[in-house]
Amino acid sequence: MAPSPFFPDRPALVRRLRAAGCVYAEDEAELLIEAADSAAALADLIDRRVAGLPLEHLLGWAEFCGLRVAVDPGVFVPRGRTALLVAAAAAVAGPAPAVLDLCCGSGAAALVLHGRLAPRWLAAADVDPAAVACARRNLAPLGVPVFQGDLFAPVPPPWRGRLDLVVANAPYVPSGAVALMPAEARLHEAPVALDGGPDGLAVLRRVAAGAVEWLAPGGHLAVEVSAGQTEALCAAFGGLGLEPTVVHDEDLDATAVTARRPT
Incomplete structure (x- = not known):
């Protein structure tokens, strides 16, 4: 992972996500960091993810069959299966x-x-x-x-x-x-x-x-x-x-x- 000016302590972020029950904490940390354009935005994303909001709703998209599909809050998230x-x-x-x-x-x-x-x-x-x-x-x-x-x-x-x-x-x-x-x-x-x-x-x-x-x-x-x-x-x-x-x-x-x- 490349260094982030918004969240330099990535291991701490991964530990926090894992403690919240995120199975793929490392991948989620990378995606949240990529989605944020400021330290405040990243902190907000992290807090909402730890609170249980779906990652896809926070990012605004889900990956499905190799495509990025826009997913709005409240909308069913397409499953890999x-x-x-x-x-x-x-x-x-x-x-x-x-x-x-x-x-x-x-x-x-x-x-x-x-x-x-x-x-x-x-x-x-x-x-x-x-x-x-x-x-x-x-x-x-x-x-x-x-x-x-x-x-x-x-x-x-x-x-x-x-x-x-x-x-x-x-x-x-x-x-x-x-x-x-x-x-x-x-x-x-x-x-x-x-x-x-x-x-x-x-x-x-x-x-x-x-x-x-x-x-x-x-x-x-x-x-x-x-x-x-x-x-x-x-x-x-x-x-x-x-x-x-x-x-x-x-x-x-x-x-x-x-x-x-x-x-």
Whole structure:
């Protein structure tokens, strides 16, 4: 690490961050120092991080699939494990697909898929106004529209039955388990982005029911879920006539399910 005129005692900063529970204290110290333009600004960042604010909200961005994605306070922070969802979605998408990113949060998935798929049409949607504002900031330079509303409700009707790919990082934490989540998430991210209902699958069932109507024949739905929920989710998908496939990545500790609408 290069010397900092704002905080010369980096080991002390690392120790303070580690004592506050920051697992990657050395990396966080470097990022906080880089983000500050004065000693006062750095002290404020450190104090707020030690108090439990998410690092990404303090920096104003999160790294996701090699990109820096703007993340505003209160907006769901994209997780590293969601890289599996994006990869699984890209793997089932055909050439020049029409793509919708539901429950888009910051728009991170749409941002990555724009570069990987060269879609003929790409849009995102979220029910949370703060998330929509953040996603628009990330996606506007690419000309990707972001709609505000409940799941498919705000999507332009002409796309009903014509989408090739629907990606949804919908909430899947059971309501009773939200209180057990890390404080960074449960205190600083919108509850609507975390709470998946009694068994965690309430929103995903609604996503699947809508996807049956909005996907083109042969189109795919791709969602993230926990490993223990795949059996119930696949049964729900099958009951709707979708053909599910489970994808798991041990290194990322991530699970995704893709589901094809039959032709």
